[in-house]
Amino acid sequence: MVTQTEIKKMLENGTSQVPHGEVYIVEERCKGCGLCIAFCPKHVLVQSDRINEKGYHPPELVEVPPTDICIGCGMCERICPDFAIFVKTDKDKEKKRD
Ligand code: SF4
Numbered sequence: 356m357v358t359q360t361e362i363k364k365m366l367e368n369g370t371s372q373v374p375h376g377e378v379y380i381v382e383e384r385c386k387g388c389g390l391c392i393a394f395c396p397k398h399v400l401v402q403s404d405r406i407n408e409k410g411y412h413p414p415e416l417v418e419v420p421p422t423d424i425c426i427g428c429g430m431c432e433r434i435c436p437d438f439a440i441f442v443k444t445d446k447d448k449e450k451k452r453d
Pocket residue numbers: 376378394395396397398399400424425426427428429430431432442
């Protein structure tokens with residue numbers, strides 16, 4: 356997730372780039388509430404036809420990998436009541452390499 360401080364720094368340095376995210380869905384945790392789909396500002400997620408063990412339709416990505424349209428804002432991750440979805444951004448990968 357990109358923090359406000361990082362955004363401010365990027366704008367000051369003139370190095371602002373739209374970040375990209377990779378979305379991971381833990382289908383068996385999902386209860387199909389659709390919040391992640393409704394609140395994604397880039398419409399990266401749609402309801403799948405699959406049914407998980409609980410009998411719900413988990414979300415799926417509109418494209419695989421979704422790196423071209425997901426901006427890694429983390430809204431889906433924050434809003435999911437069941438911790439069934441998470442996002443890794445370019446920044447997270449850079450941090451791991453450090
Ligand atoms: S990180 Fe943001 S843009 Fe990417 S799928 Fe989640 S809500 Fe959508």
